[in-house]
Amino acid sequence: xxxxVHLRFEIVVIGGGPAGIAAAVAASQSGNSVALIDDxxxxxxxxxxxxxxxxxxxxxxxxxxxxxxxxxRHIGGARVIHADGGFLEAxxxxxxxxxRHNKLILATxxxxxxxxxxxxxxxxxMGAGGLQALVKSGLPxxxxxxxVAGTGxxxxxxxxxxxxxxxxxxxxxxxxxxxxxxxxAFQVLMFPGKIVDAVSLLYKCRALKHLTNCWVVAAIGKNSxxxxxxxxxxxxxxxxxxxxxxxxxxxxNTELAQMLGCQLREGFVxxxxxxxxxxxxxxxAGEPTGIGGMELSVIEGSIAGHAAANSGDVAQKLFPARxxxxxxxxxxxxxxxxxxxxxxxxxxxxxxxxxxDIPFERVRTCESWKAAKLHSRCGMGPCQGRICGAAAHxxxxxxxxxxxxxxxxxxxxxxxxxSSSVEVQPSHGGSQ
Amino acid sequence: xxESVTVFVNDRAVxxxxxxxxxxxxxxxxxxxxTSVSGEPRAPLCGMGTCFECRVEINEVSHLxxxxxxxxxxxxxxxxx
Numbered sequence: 076x077x078x079x080v081h082l083r084f085e086i087v088v089i090g091g092g093p094a095g096i097a098a099a100v101a102a103s104q105s106g107n108s109v110a111l112i113d114d115x116x117x118x119x120x121x122x123x124x125x126x127x128x129x130x131x132x133x134x135x136x137x138x139x140x141x142x143x144x145x146x147x148r149h150i151g152g153a154r155v156i157h158a159d160g161g162f163l164e165a166x167x168x169x170x171x172x173x174x175r176h177n178k179l180i181l182a183t184x185x186x187x188x189x190x191x192x193x194x195x196x197x198x199x200x201m202g203a204g205g206l207q208a209l210v211k212s213g214l215p216x217x218x219x220x221x222x223v224a225g226t227g228x229x230x231x232x233x234x235x236x237x238x239x240x241x242x243x244x245x246x247x248x249x250x251x252x253x254x255x256x257x258x259x260a261f262q263v264l265m266f267p268g269k270i271v272d273a274v275s276l277l278y279k280c281r282a283l284k285h286l287t288n289c290w291v292v293a294a295i296g297k298n299s300x301x302x303x304x305x306x307x308x309x310x311x312x313x314x315x316x317x318x319x320x321x322x323x324x325x326x327x328n329t330e331l332a333q334m335l336g337c338q339l340r341e342g343f344v345x346x347x348x349x350x351x352x353x354x355x356x357x358x359x360a361g362e363p364t365g366i367g368g369m370e371l372s373v374i375e376g377s378i379a380g381h382a383a384a385n386s387g388d389v390a391q392k393l394f395p396a397r398x399x400x401x402x403x404x405x406x407x408x409x410x411x412x413x414x415x416x417x418x419x420x421x422x423x424x425x426x427x428x429x430x431x432d433i434p435f436e437r438v439r440t441c442e443s444w445k446a447a448k449l450h451s452r453c454g455m456g457p458c459q460g461r462i463c464g465a466a467a468h469x470x471x472x473x474x475x476x477x478x479x480x481x482x483x484x485x486x487x488x489x490x491x492x493x494s495s496s497v498e499v500q501p502s503h504g505g506s507q
Numbered sequence: 508x509x510e511s512v513t514v515f516v517n518d519r520a521v522x523x524x525x526x527x528x529x530x531x532x533x534x535x536x537x538x539x540x541x542t543s544v545s546g547e548p549r550a551p552l553c554g555m556g557t558c559f560e561c562r563v564e565i566n567e568v569s570h571l572x573x574x575x576x577x578x579x580x581x582x583x584x585x586x587x588x
Contacts, residue, residue, distance in 0.1 A: 186557045189558075198549065207554070209551060214530075429558070457559040457562070
């Protein structure tokens with residue numbers, strides 16, 4: 076049975092978060108046929124996860140409405156497994172989309188950085204954004220005791236969200252020092268819009284214990300999480316909890332960009348002022364070009380969309396705003412730099428690779444990421460090193476660049492369709 | 508339009524709000540999605556489709572990421588305990 080759908084668009088955007096939505100809206104303004112492909116069943120990325128609804132913030136509603144007023148074709152629940160010179164393939168649960176395009180905008184977002192520590196594989200130990208995503212997807216959290224830990228303003232946002240939904244957030248463990256936090260707070264004062272956000276977050280978290288110089292060293296439980304051990308100013312203690320939500324910054328999703336041959340700089344996709352990558356016709360916007368948050372992602376997405384639609388003059392008007400938000404991103408990076416102690420938490424038997432169950436001790440003596448993969452199978456499981464590779468980069472300083480197709484595990488039928496699609500002449504799908 | 512949807516996790520009926528992901532139905536009922544290669548119980552870590560810890564079998568198709576798939580009426584979900 077051939078369930079391959081052949082389509083052609085002028086511009087294809089990959090990723091349906093703030094950058095991707097803004098890019099699709101801008102790209103479609105000149106009458107181009109545009110497709111917006113996203114792995115999630117609903118639009119919004121992680122920050123606006125779940126699509127248009129009354130519970131979304133007003134800025135999200137604004138962009139969902141903007142998109143609604145265009146003819147952009149949204150292909151949801153589809154993960155791109157292959158992309159190559161004007162052709163890409165994405166699979167959903169039921170179909171395979173073989174899509175030709177003239178221009179491509181990558182808005183693939185970021186994932187959380189997970190650092191291994193004893194007990195991190197226990198059920199109910201999750202990413203900070205990960206727990207928030209699950210609660211947004213319907214997980215009941217009312218009355219549950221949650222410890223939130225890691226670094227950065229995301230922790231406050233997650234805690235505030237969980238409190239709003241009835242969780243008992245026991246404490247927030249911030250690895251940075253209080254002086255770093257104060258310096259960052261001063262930078263935020265330069266951003267009037269951000270002050271309102273910050274004050275509202277702090278108000279919601281007012282009753283919370285916000286511990287600095289503090290991180291979790293172990294998670295304890297038999298078949299599921301029962302408590303965590305925290306280190307605060309050099310002293311350790313145990314805190315009972317139902318969920319532990321942690322995140323140590325974001326890791327850009329650059330796998331597709333790498334596969335397409337786009338040049339990277341210090342782990343991020345290199346772009347010029349019009350968000351053009353080193354590959355002709357391929358643009359990149361949002362977190363893959365540098366971690367900067369939702370506002371910066373929207374601006375970069377708009378610039379990429381306008382530029383791809385040959386409206387460089389419109390794109391240019393957004394350059395000053397982008398520069399301002401990049402400055403804030405720089406301040407955040409400095410304030411929440413990860414402390415070296417976080418690289419010493421894993422014990423010899425702590426698993427580093429969760430897909431293949433490879434312990435820390437089998438990997439740490441390897442010379443490189445490639446050697447670790449060959450000798451131990453670390454990073455060779457279904458996540459393709461997305462979790463342990465990012466951790467290994469922090470723990471050992473290894474360069475993690477080894478993307479090869481398919482960029483995600485795929486069905487055999489999807490792989491077969493890649494080669495057969497080359498000979499098929501696609502129909503025009505933009506007006507549907 | 509109905510506000511909830513019923514699925515079956517290891518043959519047990521679980522009712523979740525419309526729009527809930529399969530991961531949520533599994534977390535409510537079994538609390539575990541899969542058993543790792545060395546026998547550890549595992550549940551979602553990233554919640555956004557990258558870590559593959561939430562893999563389950565849905566309607567006889569195995570290795571699907573439950574955090575990226577919405578519950579549909581009568582879905583048969585199997586978790587290897």
